[in-house]
Every structure is written in structure tokens, then in C-alpha cells.
Amino acid sequence: xxxxxxxxHNTDVPRxxxxxxxxxxxxxxxxxxxxxxxxxxxxxxxxxxxAAAAREPxxxxxxxxxxxxxxxxxxxxxxxxxxxxxxxxVLGEGAKKIVYLAHDTRLDRDVAIAMVKTDGLDEAGLAxxxxxxxxxxxLGDHPHVVTVHDVGEEAGRPYIVSEYMAGGSIDxxxxxxxxxxxPLDQALxxxxxxxxxxxxxxxxxxIHRDLKPGNxxxxxxxxxxxxxxxxxxxxxxxxxTLEGMMVGTVAYMPPEQALGRAPxxxxxxxxxxxxxxxxxxxxxxxxxxxxxAVISQHINTAPVAPSWHNPDVPRxxxxxxxxxxxxxxxxxxxxxxxxxxxxxxxxxxxAAAAREPRAGEQNPLDRLAGGVFVGREREMDELRxxxxxALSGRGQLVLLVGEPGIGKTRTAEELATYASLRKAQVxxxxxxxxxxxxxxxxxxxxIRAYAHEHEPGALRAELGSGxxxxxxxxxxxRERLPGLPEPPALGPDAxxxxxxxxxxxxxxxxxxxxxxxxxxxxxxxxDKPSLMLLxxxxxxxxxxRLLVIGTYRDVDIRxxxxxxxxxxELAREQLAExxxxxxxxxxxxxxxxxxxxGLRPPTALVEAVYRETEGNPFFVNEVVRLLVSDGRLxxxxxxTSWSVEIPQSVREVIGRRLDRLSPECNRVLTTxxxxxxxxxxxxxxxxxxxxxxxxxxxxxxxxxxxxxxxxRGVPDRYTFAHALIRETLYEELxxxxxxxxxxxxxxxxxxxxxxxxxxxxxxxxYHFC
Numbered sequence: 001x002x003x004x005x006x007x008x009h010n011t012d013v014p015r016x017x018x019x020x021x022x023x024x025x026x027x028x029x030x031x032x033x034x035x036x037x038x039x040x041x042x043x044x045x046x047x048x049x050x051a052a053a054a055r056e057p058x059x060x061x062x063x064x065x066x067x068x069x070x071x072x073x074x075x076x077x078x079x080x081x082x083x084x085x086x087x088x089x090v091l092g093e094g095a096k097k098i099v100y101l102a103h104d105t106r107l108d109r110d111v112a113i114a115m116v117k118t119d120g121l122d123e124a125g126l127a128x129x130x131x132x133x134x135x136x137x138x139l140g141d142h143p144h145v146v147t148v149h150d151v152g153e154e155a156g157r158p159y160i161v162s163e164y165m166a167g168g169s170i171d172x173x174x175x176x177x178x179x180x181x182x183p184l185d186q187a188l189x190x191x192x193x194x195x196x197x198x199x200x201x202x203x204x205x206x207i208h209r210d211l212k213p214g215n216x217x218x219x220x221x222x223x224x225x226x227x228x229x230x231x232x233x234x235x236x237x238x239x240x241t242l243e244g245m246m247v248g249t250v251a252y253m254p255p256e257q258a259l260g261r262a263p264x265x266x267x268x269x270x271x272x273x274x275x276x277x278x279x280x281x282x283x284x285x286x287x288x289x290x291x292x293a294v295i296s297q298h299i300n301t302a303p304v305a306p307s308w309h310n311p312d313v314p315r316x317x318x319x320x321x322x323x324x325x326x327x328x329x330x331x332x333x334x335x336x337x338x339x340x341x342x343x344x345x346x347x348x349x350x351a352a353a354a355r356e357p358r359a360g361e362q363n364p365l366d367r368l369a370g371g372v373f374v375g376r377e378r379e380m381d382e383l384r385x386x387x388x389x390a391l392s393g394r395g396q397l398v399l400l401v402g403e404p405g406i407g408k409t410r411t412a413e414e415l416a417t418y419a420s421l422r423k424a425q426v427x428x429x430x431x432x433x434x435x436x437x438x439x440x441x442x443x444x445x446x447i448r449a450y451a452h453e454h455e456p457g458a459l460r461a462e463l464g465s466g467x468x469x470x471x472x473x474x475x476x477x478r479e480r481l482p483g484l485p486e487p488p489a490l491g492p493d494a495x496x497x498x499x500x501x502x503x504x505x506x507x508x509x510x511x512x513x514x515x516x517x518x519x520x521x522x523x524x525x526x527d528k529p530s531l532m533l534l535x536x537x538x539x540x541x542x543x544x545r546l547l548v549i550g551t552y553r554d555v556d557i558r559x560x561x562x563x564x565x566x567x568x569e570l571a572r573e574q575l576a577e578x579x580x581x582x583x584x585x586x587x588x589x590x591x592x593x594x595x596x597x598g599l600r601p602p603t604a605l606v607e608a609v610y611r612e613t614e615g616n617p618f619f620v621n622e623v624v625r626l627l628v629s630d631g632r633l634x635x636x637x638x639x640t641s642w643s644v645e646i647p648q649s650v651r652e653v654i655g656r657r658l659d660r661l662s663p664e665c666n667r668v669l670t671t672x673x674x675x676x677x678x679x680x681x682x683x684x685x686x687x688x689x690x691x692x693x694x695x696x697x698x699x700x701x702x703x704x705x706x707x708x709x710x711x712r713g714v715p716d717r718y719t720f721a722h723a724l725i726r727e728t729l730y731e732e733l734x735x736x737x738x739x740x741x742x743x744x745x746x747x748x749x750x751x752x753x754x755x756x757x758x759x760x761x762x763x764x765x766y767h768f769c
Contacts, residue, residue: 167218273324375588405618436766466502583615
């Protein structure tokens with residue numbers, strides 16, 4: 001795990017001290033300074049009178065730092081380009097390049113020279129850097145693009161000569177600003193100028209791909225100019241590793257770029273949204289304890305409205321920034337030109353005064369960050385180690401264990417994001433509470449997802465002769481592979497063996513093409529056949545690039561439970577690693593509250609929340625939401641006193657949350673709870689006795705309260721935000737009411753399935769029996 005920049009917590013920290021501290025905290029001993037003597041020299045240089053004022057700018061986010069002059073590193077060259085460029089001093093240094101201030105003796109002007117570090121760059125990488133630099137030069141002379149004057153090579157190291165920007169970067173500007181926040185009019189002007197640069201670049205077919213405050217430079221008069229087009233990607237393709245990423249490096253990264261997909265002009269707009277967010281709020285849209293935690297939020301979590309951090313941000317700017325930060329490129333504005341127009345309208349005289357009042361316009365829960373993940377460093381280290389073993393062909397099974405709400409699924413999601421970044425494919429299978437799901441349901445979901453995402457030829461090769469057996473439980477296999485023969489007539493035991501062997505062979509074959517991570521969630525609800533298949537697969541993991549993650553509640557497992565028996569077998573054969581998740585410590589609870597709300601919580605609040613929740617993340621989150629909804633957790637400038645009344649149980653917190661919803665909404669949610677963790681609009685409409693429009697209004701109320709969420713990628717499909725919410729609603733029903741609702745749901749399902757009920761017999765039986 002990498003550390004955050006110190007300047008995010010204390011803007012008075014000079015960059016030289018930033019670099020030194022991050023070097024001291026380097027993971028590998030060889031990355032740290034040579035000895036205490038060299039550290040003392042560096043500290044003395046930083047502490048020297050005038051050193052802080054003269055420190056070099058915070059030029060972009062730093063990767064793994066290289067040795068400084070105090071550590072005996074090589075001195076900068078006296079001249080570059082055959083003596084044409086006389087080097088004067090170092091402007092800044094990052095993981096990929098050193099930037100020098102130089103004087104062009106031929107044209108008598110100051111210039112900036114970016115000298116690329118060649119460590120780890122092969123010949124193709126060097127050629128790519130030169131090609132990208134020439135593409136930057138083709139952008140020509142634009143008022144908001146840093147002009148490239150020359151490119152060349154010095155002692156085998158590529159360099160780029162560009163105009164010298166005496167005003168530093170927006171990163172420097174933020175470091176000097178109070179609270180790292182710019183006045184709105186200044187932020188809007190700079191954003192408009194960045195849009196001008198992007199509009200020009202995109203029209204020329206050039207994508208920036210690394211837009212961040214450190215790459216937006218300022219003239220002496222404060223005019224913004226965008227630089228370093230394409231250079232970061234040219235370098236990253238050759239040598240950037242996930243482990244080498246700094247939190248700051250990914251703070252502005254579009255989701256599609258994080259997932260390895262090709263960026264386009266809309267990717268630059270996402271990064272622009274993240275930069276503008278930071279300029280008006282003083283912080284990036286997402287914070288986390290390491291790069292993966294930040295990337296995970298870029299991919300999965302909606303950002304908090306900027307106005308929560310800065311009440312002066314008008315609603316129109318809120319809406320625009322949140323559109324720029326849309327997860328999918330198609331959710332973002334059409335182009336930089338349209339963004340420029342919107343920004344100009346917001347910046348127009350009188351626009352701020354004319355904006356609609358804020359009173360009551362925002363759901364207070366919209367101001368809270370979601371997807372917060374803290375305090376799991378040890379567990380994530382163990383999971384990452386398991387993944388690395390699997391990537392190298394040493395497959396294994398890891399079980400995440402803990403009480404309800406402790407963060408088992410959230411931890412698995414974090415590992416899944418990391419695995420995706422490591423180019424592994426991730427498949428999910430979720431167990432279904434109750435008896436309504438067919439046998440092998442979590443396996444069916446995972447294989448079904450794989451079948452939909454791969455070409456039939458590849459699917460046929462990976463399933464091999466086991467395809468006919470796997471198709472018996474996954475109907476999509478037969479749909480994707482027409483012409484499959486019927487399976488042979490076998491006894492129950494032989495048929496089960498052929499199925500298990502078919503699934504295992506498929507997983508091993510698939511992992512040869514691309515490493516595979518399979519997550520089986522909520523195993524405490526798994527059926528016995530699914531657990532038997534898990535044991536079979538676990539015995540065959542050796543030599544496979546396959547990591548299986550299972551999650552389960554240890555508090556719900558009795559001796560007679562099918563999972564208890566499966567766990568006993570796995571333990572006896574030493575087939576699984578077990579990671580137990582405990583409650584967060586006080587410091588992690590404080591960090592959780594701070595990231596969620598954007599406020600630094602007082603010690604009394606942290607103590608009270610920790611005491612009553614015992615650090616259970618779901619409970620902590622519910623308590624924070626309750627305090628915000630009640631108006632007892634506000635921005636610091638609005639706080640007059642802290643009065644903290646903490647509920648005594650998770651059920652009480654959820655109950656209070658549900659009490660805030662209308663009776664009609666509670667009635668619909670209770671019906672949905674009988675359906676299951678997930679439910680569809682068509683079924684609910686038949687059972688709830690409401691028109692489609694009215695039902696949608698009720699569901700929007702539940703969505704606004706964060707009680708349910710839409711299932712991504714599946715229209716008209718919803719899921720409860722947490723299993724405990726669904727369980728609370730279900731357990732409040734009397735036995736008689738449950739039976740009647742189950743019967744009504746079963747009758748509605750019969751009507752929906754019509755003349756083809758066969759694939760759904762288990763679900764129908766669950767509601768009728």
C-alpha cells in the first residue's frame with residue numbers, strides 16, 4: 001500500500017520533505033536512503049533558511065521516488081542539444097521524468113526540458129515516447145496548450161523542449177490556496193481554458209490521457225495551458241506497475257482507463273471533472289488508503305456532490321461536475337466545447353445570484369460518500385498474496401469469514417477490482433437465501449456470465465467434452481453451443497461426478513487463457529450440491545491460475561448446517577485459507593466517518609460510534625446516515641454542539657431508517673423482501689396492486705433513502721442495499737402474513753412464466769411450500 005501525499009493533509013509540507021518521507025516509507029529496503037547520515041543531510045537542507053520558500057513546485061503526483069542530490073545521485077547536465085540549451089536548475093522530478101529550466105541560446109529564451117528516465121524503457125518504448133512528443137508538437141501554437149519547441153535525444157535519453165511556464169502548475173496553485181480550494185470564479189476560468197485546450201486537441205485527433213492538476217501549467221499572468229499530451233501513456237505502457245501507483249496518480253483516472261480499455265475524448269472529460277472537483281472543494285472526488293481503493297471508487301461509487309464540501313458551489317455546477325464524473329463514457333457531456341459553454345453560462349455575471357435556493361433541494365444522504373473501504377490492510381495483503389500465487393499457477397481457495405455487516409462482500413469487491421487491474425477475469429456467484437433457487441445456483445451465475453462474454457468457439461474449447469454435462473445446469477451453454485448432444489444416461493453418482501469434472505475442467509482451461517478469480521458470496525445460504533462442487537474444485541486447484549474466494553457468516557453456522565460439514569472436510573484436507581474479518585479499530589472508525597462525510601469527527605463522536613458499533617462497518621455507516629438524516633452531523637461551520645445518541649442495535653438503526661419512509665413504501669418493500677434479496681419490477685407490479693407509475697415513485701423513494709439499489713446493467717431490476725435490510729423487513733412479518741405473501745408471489749410468478757414454468761420450478765416451490 002502506498003501513502004498519500006502529505007500535502008493533502010498539510011499544504012505547508014514542502015515537496016522536498018514529501019519526497020524524503022515517501023522514500024523512507026518505501027516498501028523495499030533498497031528503495032530507501034542509504035543511511036541515517038544521508039537522511040540527516042537532506043533534512044538539514046530542507047530546514048535551511050529560505051529552503052521552504054525556494055522549494056521546487058509540486059509538479060504532478062510522484063511515483064516511486066529516485067535518489068536526490070543529497071544521496072549522491074548524478075548532477076543535471078550542463079547543456080542539452082549540442083550545447084544549444086544551457087541547463088540552469090531543476091524545476092521538478094517525478095517517477096518518469098526530470099524537468100529542467102534551461103536557456104535556449106539560439107533564440108534567447110527560457111525553456112523547460114523534460115528529460116525522460118529510461119530505466120525499464122525498451123527500444124519500442126523509446127520510439128513511442130518520441131512519437132507522442134511529435135504528436136504534441138503537431139498541436140501547434142494554441143493559447144491554452146503548452147507549445148513544444150523541439151524533441152531530441154541526449155546520451156540515449158529522450159527529451160522534450162517546451163515553453164517555460166513561470167506560473168507553475170494548478171497543483172502548485174492548490175498547494176498555496178487556503179484549504180487547497182480556489183475561488184469559484186478562478187476555478188471556472190481555468191476550467192474554461194482547459195476546455196479550450198481539450199477542444200483543440202480532440203479536433204486534432206489527440207487524446208490527453210493523463211489530465212491532472214500537475215499537467216495544467218500557468219503563465220506568469222495565470223493563464224492555463226495544458227501540457228504532457230500522451231506522454232504518460234507512452235511511458236506507462238512500458239513500465240507502470242500497479243504496485244508502483246501512487247494514490248495521487250489515480251485520483252483523476254477514468255473508470256474505463258483503470259480497467260485497461262482504450263480512452264477517448266470522453267475520458268479526458270472525466271479527468272477534467274475530477275480536476276474541477278478538486279479546484280472547488282479542495283480534495284479529489286475519491287480518497288482511499290491505497291491506489292486500488294481509489295480506483296475501486298472510480299469504477300463503482302457515485303461521488304458526493306461538490307456542494308457538500310463547499311456550500312458556495314451552485315447547483316448548476318454540481319450537476320455539471322457530476323455529469324463529467326459519469327461512470328460510463330456515454331453518460332458524460334458530448335464534448336469539451338459543450339462543457340465550455342456550460343461553464344461560461346455558470347460563470348456569467350448574475351448566474352450565481354440567480355440560482356435556485358438550496359433549502360431542501362438535496363437529499364442529505366446524497367452528500368455522503370459510498371464505497372468507503374478502510375482498515376483492511378492486513379486482509380488485503382493476504383488476499384493480494386493469494387492472487388499473486390494464483391497468477392503464477394498456484395491456485396487456491398480463500399474463505400472470508402465474519403459476522404453480518406463486517407465487510408466480507410466489500411473486501412471481496414476490493415480484491416476483485418485489484419484482480420481486474422492485474423488482468424484477471426472476475427466471475428461472481430451469489431447464493432440465494434431460502435429454498436427458491438435451483439441447485440448449484442452460484443455456479444450457474446458465474447458460468448452463465450462467462451458464456452455471455454466469450455465467443456462460442458472459445459467457450460466450446462474451454463468446456464471440452466464436459467460441455468454436455470455443464471449444459472444440464474447452465475441452459476445458456478446449450479444456447480451458445482447449438483448442436484450439443486444429449487448427455488448419456490447415467491446414475492446419480494456418475495452424473496454428479498461428470499458434472500463436477502466438467503465444471504473443474506472448464507475453470508482450469510479458462511484460467512490458462514486468462515487468470516480467473518471466482519467469488520462465491522454468502523456461502524451460509526449455499527445448497528449442499530454447490531458446497532460439494534466447491535470441495536471437488538478445491539482439490540483440483542493445484543497448477544491452475546485460479547483463485548476462489550468464498551464468503552460466509554460464521555455466526556449462522558450450526559453443526560448440522562451443510563456448510564459446517566463442508567468446512568470440516570476442507571479443513572481436514574487443508575484445502576482452504578481462512579481470513580477472519582474483525583471490527584474496525586477506533587482510528588479506522590474515525591477515518592471511515594471522515595471519508596464518508598468529509599468532516600473530521602470529534603473524539604467524542606468516534607468514541608460513541610465505536611463503543612456502540614464495535615467497529616462493524618455496516619453499523620457504522622448506518623449510524624452516520626442516521627445522524628446526517630437527523631441533522632446532527634453537519635458541516636463544521638454549522639455545528640453548535642455535538643449531541644450523539646447511538647442506537648443499541650443494527651436492527652434499531654435499520655428500523656429508524658425504514659420509519660422515515662412512507663407507509664406505502666414500507667408496504668412495497670416488505671413485499672419485495674418476501675420475493676428475495678433481488679426483485680423485478682414486473683413481478684412487484686403484479687403483487688403490490690399499484691400502477692407502474694405509482695410503483696416507480698415508491699421505488700424512487702426507496703432508492704433516495706439508499707434502502708434499495710438498481711442492479712447495474714439489468715433494466716427494471718432492484719436489490720436491497722444490504723441483506724440485513726431485507727432480513728429486518730422479512731422478520732417483522734407475522735407467520736400468517738408471510739404465507740399469504742408467498743402464495744401471492746407464487747401465483748404472480750405462474751402468470752409471468754406462462755406455459756414455460758419448468759426452469760423456475762424451484763422458485764415456484766419456494767413460494768408455494
